[in-house]
Amino acid sequence: MLAIFLVYTAIAGGTPQVKPSQLKGHTGEVTVVGKVTGAVRGDARGAGLRFRLRDVKGSATGVLVAYKGSVPEMFRTGRDVSLRGRLRGATFVGIPGTLVTKCPSKYTPAKKS
């Protein structure tokens, strides 16, 4: 039974989850988790949204992201988000509808630091 799961997950498989700094070298579909930095430009329902993601922890340089599709209400600079897609050249192109913001926590309000 376990073998079936293993085979299935290996083939139809999961998507690896990476930090923006680890993106280089990944050519397939991945989920990138990072923090939105700098200005968010463009229109998600028009030509597409453009913003930079960097690692949630650490100061490594980020990656430029292009995304079209629905955008969660909580999305803004400084938020932690996850997005599925693949790297094309130097830009990470998101799959529509996969942009998800991560609440720092749902049941406890963010502590002011």
Added chain:
Amino acid sequence: MPELGRAALIVCLGAAVYAVAAGGYASWTGRRRLQESAQNAILAAFLGAAVASVVLLTALLRKDFSFTYVWQHTSRELPTAYTFSSFWGGQEGSLLLWLLILTGFSSVAVLLGRRSAPTLLPWTVPILGGVTVFFAFMLVVISTPFATQVAPGDGQGLNPSLQNPYMLAHPPMLYLGFVGLTIPFAFAMGALAARRSDELWIVVTRRWTLVAWTFLGFGQLLGAHWAYVEVGWGGYFAWDPVENAALMPWLAATAFLHSVMIQEKRGMLKIWNVLLVVGAFALALFGTFLTRSGILSSIHSFTESSIGPWFLGFIGLVVAGSTALIVSRRPLLRARTRLESPVSREATFLYNNLLLVAFCLTILWGVAYPILTEALRGEPVTVGPPYYNFFLKAFGLPLLLLMGIGPLIAWRRASLRGLGRVFAWPLAIAVATGLVLVVLGAGSSIPGLVGYTFCAFVLASIGLEFARGTRARRAISGDSWLSAFAQLVGRNRRRYGGYVVHAAIVLLAIGVIGSSAYDTTKEQRLRAGDSMAIGDYTLTYRGATTERAANATELRALVDVERDGEALGTMQPGKNSYPAEQQVSNEAAIRSDRLNGEDLFLIAEQIGPRSVFLKVLVKPLVNLIWIAGFVFLAGSLIALWPDAREQRRLALRYGGREAEAVARA
């Protein structure tokens, strides 16, 4: 006040430690007085937990911000109802609720068990005590709700997404379900420790399992409805780790509820049953761990906290300890009989169990996959909805079919001729339904078509069971159809309650299949005055309005809806912004059609006076999912209702003093 709370928790911990130590020693040496003393310690632990809960609740309601917990989870303006629910809005309060329900359930189980299962109780008490020790220890040492501070002027408030009526009922229901699974687990282990090989533990815990399972099931449907109406992305279940965390113990408990019937009737599957009850309990703990540890990111992820390793340790201890006990008692767990034929009632129960457990394990594998891959490869790999949906179809459709076969097939060995006679009608109805559906165009989704054909088969076979039983009863008593029907259900509550639950699962399946296999989605930008068509509907954008409410600004898009030329009114999807919390919430608009159960679901983005971006979903039959919840509840209640006849049967079976007690309980 906080001192009283802390002291009460220490009393609770002390009483639980005593129940373990004295109870274990007393059972080992057979000292009756000491056994009773350990039982009383369980009651004392409940008193401690109750006092601590009253202290916390009082502090919450008085908005006493010198309690750090109160300050973190409430504010001056927070309405009383949500102040009440902030009791379980945070980790410490949730743990306290666990402890309160656990000790409350344990006390009731001890009081009832004194009469119904006096020989099981001695070893059950230290096990109940052991679980209590863990939670009381967490609350006393690791995560106390009674930390204090210099009171600030106002609290931090409760997250707006938790300020709705669903959050009053959904979390406590899940907790009642999770914690309720402790009781059958403790009795199963207590029976093994006492070297009992009969089914008494199953008989005395049947209603506990049913109650826990009902709360867990209904609580999850409430959560699904909350997600559908309040979160408003157009779905109700997303295979989120925390949703899975509640689904897994429910699946294990469903398997358990079925397989114990085989042990009661035929004395088979003994090891399997104790393994299932351990599994269900461990998964309930794992569910609490997943939601609380922050190890996986989900919409439910809470603050990353220090309690994760403790929970993992405790789960490990529970699994290792129970496994060791089961292995050491293996000779007691030999089956009285063997499976005689792969085509029999027993066999369908076995297949049902294998499918349920396989599905449960697949979900567990999917949930654990990122943790495992991160440990092995340093990079978490997540599996998404396609993985789960594949296995939902692979295991769910055969399960649906079995639900129609199981109740009709004979015990022990079914003959082919008998099968033909029994299944002729349901098969004919299923095939006819399938053909009609193909004509209506349901062939666009093969799994959907197969699912609906199976649904028709199950409903037909359930209907047939009711009809046959009523006719037989009428032949005996000569009463009216209605009275014969009432007698039939009243005399076999467990069986017919079960069929009603099956009908609820079919309704659920119809709703899930309709809204996932036959839904339509369309996204489009509309200028004011423009129209779009989806299905039979025509939507026209009329413009935007803004209104100021007490704590939010409400922006709404006005969309006129027509179906086949008939005006159905204006729908108002939009956004609320909460300036105080700096949050925006999505306010989807839903139009439910009572006649065909179809929903028109509107999400509006980029709302402006001149244009709007609309996401429109047409979800056929989705309303049957919510109706299924109430049918499920009704079926569970029928199966739970005390049944004097059943008790007398059991009394004959278990003989002696205990049997009389079972009959009275």
